[in-house]
Amino acid sequence: MKTLKNINLLFLLSVLGFASCQSTIDKPIEGKIKRNTISVTGKIPGRVHEIRVHEGEFVKAGDTLAILSLPEVDAKMVQAEGAVKSADAQYKMTLKGATDLQLQQLAAKRDALQEQCKFAQTSVKRLSNMLQDSLISRQQYDEAYTKMQGAKAQYMATLAEFEEAKNGARVEQQIMALGQKDRAEGALQEAGAADKERYIIAPQDMSIENITLSVGELALPGYTLFTGYLNSSTYFRFTLPESKIGQVKNGQEVTIEISYAKTSAAGTIISISQLTHYADITTAYPDYEMGEAIYEIKVKPGDENAAKEFLANATVTLKL
Template sequence: MNRKKIIIAILAVVIIVSGVSLAVMAGRQYEKDREGPLEGKVKLESVYLAPKVPGRIESVAVREGEQVDEGDTLLIIDVPEIEARLDQARGALSSARAQYQKAKSGATEFDRRRVQAKVDAAESQYSFAKASYRRMENMFNDSLIAAQEYDKIRSKYESARSQLEAAEAKKEDVDTGVRSEKIEMARGDYERAKAAFREAETAYDDRVITAPKPMRIQSVMLQRGELATPGYNLFSGYDTESTKIRFTVPESKMNEFEVGQTHSMEAPFDSRTFRVTLDRIQPLPDYASITSMYPRHELGETVYELYFRPVPGESTGELHHNMTFLLKGAGE
């Protein structure tokens, strides 16, 4: 029994000594890393492209890994409903425009002749109806015709008079021009038709997916013939104009860095070197802080992210996402 306790005690001592040794080795390695050159990674902002309209993929114009410029066509979606809607809006716009121009220009000479012809015809009918009514009125007063026949003639007379008044009113409207209210009404219809056409045109343009900025295509999610839905990512890639190199630095070394400083960057796997400028400094979340195992004897450190951008005009070569670089001293 005592022998067993001795063995357990020996094992416990060995474990404690091993743990202390590992901690010392880790601390030495950490100090060594802090003294060596800083290692950073190239970071590019991710870009995702999704459609606004549903439809089947008509054609895909790019491949994975391809570099594209802003405005390049990436993909076209086939949406027959939008094409029909655009044709309908175009026809309505043409009709509304013609009505508005007609309202502004007023009546043509042909319109005036046509209205005058209607007035002449109405006057002729009124004259005949009036003469017939006078004769029938005298005969009715002398009790020579029945009241029913007299009422029929009087009705025709009043109808002819109403038609003449309507024709004369139409002629007066044509002679004096279109009222401002009608012009405004026609203009409102025209503006509404223009808005509907712009809406349909925008929806039609949304069939074509273009590159919003220079970027490298990483993934193409759908191919020709497949169904695309609004909001579903069709492409993912990297913004090639957002190149930055990210380093993590402990608080104890932050006095070596200042925003705007120029440093020299070196690629460990080839002979590339170029200058970079410190663009931004920000602390990592609290969980990334370096906390001492012995808080009574050593201070904990906050870890910071440093973002560098190549100096304009520098020849950097092609920089890929997550490529490794080493940082030299300021001003080198």
Template sequence: MPTPTEKETSQTLPERPDERTARRRRSRILGAVAAAAGLALIGFIVWGVWLASHPKAPPLQGQMDATTIDVAAKVPGRLETVNVKEGDQVSKGQVIATLYVPEIEAKVRQAEAYEKARQAQESLAQEGARPQEIQAAKAQYERAQAAEELAQKTYERISRLYREGFVPAQRLDEVTANLKAARKQSQAAREQWSIAQTGARRQEKQAAAALAAQAAGTVAEAKSYAEEAKIVSPISGEVSRVLLREGEVAPQGFAVVTVVNLNDQWASFNLREDELKDLRMGSVIRVKIPAIGGGAHDFKIYFINPKADYANWRATRQNSGYDLRTFEVRARPVSPVEGLRPGMTALIER
């Protein structure tokens, strides 16, 4: 008969006890692993269902803002020079552009000429008549006084002759009229001499002084407009936009350059009122700025105010409930944040 193979021999041999124990142990381990895997799968499914029914609230999103000034020309004119470009740092009072305004220069010259004329009138009123005019008035008075004395003597002689009957009454009337006229002329000449010595009246001097002051004010006004041809930055900051170039006409009040103050920045959030429960005036919040990376930064809330009434109401439910208003919340960094710029996204984790 043929000899049985080794495999057939192993299959016919009875299983040893130690092998049977190891096989049972492996079966129990595999069963436990399978049971644990099943429980883990069930737990994972339950956890997924719970997460699906309780999604994580998204962060409150806002953006950075800063004090921005549109530097405009107070008077219209053509831009002669623009001394800055985007990204330049400027200081308060720095001349960033100049205008060419020939009309203002002409106004300044006219005002200065007007001021000189008014000053001359005031000087004339204060000084009074010239010495030659005073001497002339005095000579006129002395001449009138001599004529009065002659008329007086003539009247006395004719009056005596009339009493003695040598001259008619007509002649006496003539010399009497001449005497009265001579006295009036002498009095008028004396008044003219007094006026020349005294000069202008107090009211005339005051009027002349007021007109001179008005002329000085006109000059100051014209020069102030000339100074407005130099466009200066009202704040220190960074040039973010240059809106007009050299040679272009700058209308009155139209921005030439935009300057942003990077030292005065804040985060602005538009939030529904149901999102304000943990936000209070003066409280410190943690804000992330994805653009600069790193962790969150401390910001202090300094402004909470409702937005305008239009388009900021939201119903809590479709058919009932109440409406929620939108509030603007602003917060400034507690300490300077390197790299922070306006327009960057700001996030508050919830």
């Protein structure tokens, strides 16, 4: 009887050992469906005014995800627009010169001084004749001659002032006014660029995974407002120990079993790289020695459009 029990025990151990070996041999290579992630941030601080998408929603590149309230930027826009108007008026004034009324005043002054200059010249001629006949003193003649020279100088100055007013400001003043105008326009462009940042735009086609803020909350520069998956970047990720890495190679055609969808997909191995530590494995029940190196296998799906519909992080099986 004891012998029979021993035989039964040995038989049971043999069956269990065979089953254990068989399960080790037949254990599938499990992995995960992966996609590249993307974070959408803001550049200008502001409060969330409106959120236009929902978690899980697919959006196209250029779609508006949210709108921020930026009162400080609105104030800068008004200031910049006023500075542009002022600088533009200053520049136009240097090109045009004096107004029509100012030109009329300068023309009247020019004509008056011209008449005074003519009268002074006539008086000097008369006094010159009288001086030759010794009818006046030399002092009287010199006084009249000095007045004539002064009247002539005033006339020439007024004539130059009239021409300058008619032709506009000097070139240096025009360049300076133009520089002020360009500076004001640059400030307006800067304010306009900041104003565009109130719209949080999707940089690529993506599916929204997480929305971090709610309406009314403050969004700081560089803070992640949305995270999402790039559906076009779907790939399959597996980990293999070095004892099994010889079964695969780059460019190898493989079949992927997608458990949750009960379907399969063709794929191509595009990358084999060693992992830096043992924590980054995707196989649920890894079978490897502690001293073995672990390698990451990336498989590109053959039908990328169909792969966009797969659920991220779902379990898949590699068939070689």
